[in-house]
Amino acid sequence: MKKISFFIICLMLCLTTCFADGFFGSNTGPIAAVQEKIEKNAYTAYPIPLTGNFLERKTLYDWTKRWDKPDIVCYTYFFIGSNCIGYFITHGKPASAQSYLLPETYSYNYNRESPDVDGTYGTNNPGYRFFLADGTAVECSGAMVSCVYSDAPLSLSGQEIKVIKK
Template identity: 30%
Template sequence: MRLLKPALIIALATFTLAGCKDGQSSTRDQGAQEQETIMQRAVRKHPTPQPTNFQTREAVVEWMKRMDNPDSTFYVYLMGNNGQQLGYYVAQTRPISACTFLTPPDRLVHGEWGQGYGDFVVQAPALDGVYAGGGCNSYFFFDAATDAYIEIQGLNFFVADQPLSIEADPIRVSTQ
């Protein structure tokens, strides 16, 4: 009798929990089946196209080839907030975000951290030995003629790999 009472309690709890789980499972299964049925109807009505030209991929491949060409130059046109052309630079590369790094900006810390346990992602130091922070709203490049470092912030700009027919003067770097 002593063993029978705990066994009955365990059996009753198991059946009760199994019943709840089955109810939840059947509702989830029903929802998943409804989603599948709707998706099958959607695909029948509008089948997924099977591309043959892959133009987006072709454009990305061409972009990568141009970015990988060390002899390329880029025309960086600067505009004021009113849309007026301020001028342009001829750059060795396209403008690069100042938040582009050679190493990961974060690192994973294992174990106890503060009052909790587990793994945490924390900011990693940059290669210059300091922690970078702040906004990533600046871009840099090097002037094609003088190799001068140029950083632009807060300006609207666009880039072309050929000069455009717009009224803008080149911005010259002083060679003093």
């Protein structure tokens, strides 16, 4: 038994050594030198600029501030393919139907699926959820439907979709 264990350990050490840098070539050979020269030439020709405006960060900051208003009026236009089928005037920003209040998985000793807040498991359909000004909850989901939302009306063709009063 000791001989088998010793043999396995020796084999593992040999394989580890063989399949390291030496077997397939190291990072100090002629190919690595050429790659380093190309990289140096690229950085010399086009150095990475130090940014000062952070425009993408500013857009995300402004976007977050804009939509962080609970009573914001939103125009949500729905499309099937390239055809605008209509729009809703919503109360607040639409939320992705695939957003959750809890993490989808958690781990103590292994990954485990978390139940949603309603106690069920699984994934939600792609789409959007929102509320109309009168409190009506709407979810539009499906692979064929897409939406555009804005905090001002857009010049898209389509009729306002309204709730039918009973």
